[in-house]
Amino acid sequence: MVVGDYLLAGLVAMLTGLDRVALIQIMISRPLVAAPLTGWVLGNPLVGMEGGMLLELLWLGRLPVGAAIPPDDTQVAVGATVLALSVGHLLDLHGMPMVILAVLIAIPLGKFGQVFDRLARHVNDRLALSGHDALMTGDTNGLERYHLFGLASFALASLATAVVIVLIGSFALYSVAPLLIGAVRETGLSLQYSLILVGAASLLGTINVNRSASLFCAAFIGTMLVLWMR
């Protein structure tokens, strides 16, 4: 990957990061979109989508309720895609096993996102105070300015998270990938499927419906029978 690619990925990190809370919220921040988007600007959307699919399921069940800040699934998706492509290119390792390793390494690094996000919101505390002061003196233009400054702190927090995930993740992935890639390849699809199943299960467990277990079982058995009979 060349420098231009990293810059593009950084731009995607900021755009998708802003979409999480601060700007528009059309859900390009979801892993299912953010990861293939990152992959697309780096020339390989399919790798992004494979990682995005895993992450989307793992985190679908988490609701952003109230002031609680969830781990940054957006930057994990962006970071994992960058990792899979850059380190994969470096070591000449490709395919699903590499994506799985990148995702597994990026997930715990998502915790950094919470730190940066919290920091951004504390910076905004000050902005809000200044904005409120401007408002009280009747300076509505000042309020608009301070309000929009908030976008900068959110964008920087997202970029910082992505950079940390990619930096730490690159070292980690570069050192463990050659050791673990064989094992991941051997377990092959089953590891991928078990990740997906865990994601599905966690979504199922957090969904707020009484009949969820019976609905799920009925749909599972029905689909299985249809596929089997075919």
Added chain:
Amino acid sequence: MSIVLARIDSRLVHGQVLEAWVPYVNADCIVVANDEVAGASFHCMVMQAAIPSSIKLIIGTLEETASILSSADLLKKRVLLLFTNSEDALKVCQLGVSYTKLNLGNMHSSAGKDRYTCTIALDQHDIEKLQQVEDHGVTIVSQCVPTDREQNWHKLIRSGGR
């Protein structure tokens, strides 16, 4: 009747309660104990609109809710009890409603209150009232949503506010 969760939350019925706590404690009845809200019909209507029809909503003054909670009406219900402040929680306790644990969710910061966590701000008055609630044999914990770690309120107070 069993009170599956008693919570102080200045926002009353909102996402954390409906999306996180209701499924977690499996509640099928929400009781809002607040004198002011009980008298505001528009406020009651908005809250009713936010709650699915499978969950019963009761909004009453402190005394009304205390008598409803001790009546036979809610015998088979799993009740989630909401207050807006520490004083109401104490009063309902004194009116004879027994709950074993009090959850501190959101307590807004305002002038003169110290902030102990992101969502909890208390002043000396709050601390006194909560102490009296505890003297009734109630465990007081802070936990915003079920996935957060539950923390005893003394630990919170000791760590100091800002």
Added chain:
Amino acid sequence: MKEIRLSWLTFLRMYLRSFLLQASWNFEKLQNLGFFYLILPGLRSIYGDEIPADVRQRHGAYFNTHPYFAPLVAGTTLRLELLSLAGEAPAVDAETYKKMVMAPLAAMGDALFWGGVRPLAALIGLLIASQGSLWAPVVFLVLFNLPHLLFRGIGLALGYVQELKAIETIQKCHLPDLAIRLKESTTVLIGVLCAYLSFKGCEHQDISAAWGFIQLPIVLLFAWLAHKGVTSLFLV
């Protein structure tokens, strides 16, 4: 006194500004600046450049609701301001109205959009993604944003036209019940997805698809654990 009307351009501005509601989200007052920013075009049409201090005071205060419901609140708030300016006394004034509706509407939005529409749209996207098609993110975005973008616009208009009665209209839509229907549909799709992937897994490893049924209790066990508050990361 001449009756003040807000032009469609003002409404368009507010619609667009609603996408920036949370630009300065902060722990102190959450969306306070955002909400003022959102209704500012309306306030400027009403009061001109000199917005009275009491108006500035009440609309720069603590505010927090679901971002997609904010246009509805903005519409009603402006209408209530106009009514009280015209000397009528609405049953609930703008300040109290905001305080009363923000939390319940936030709950409705969380349930409907974060808990209902988004998982359903994402699951449909995931089913397409499991076929390896790059249309998956596109389908997800379209399915999610059609209701989202419409909802913002309809909310703004409804709030302005019906003022306090807009909440009655919302109540008649039974949105929380709709959210539950959507969640049930999501549950069915999770079942379909899991079955499909288990089947494909078995096929890939050349074992009888009957083994796929074993996945069912495993997923249910994990789901039960997740329900008990074990995070998905721990399960991995």
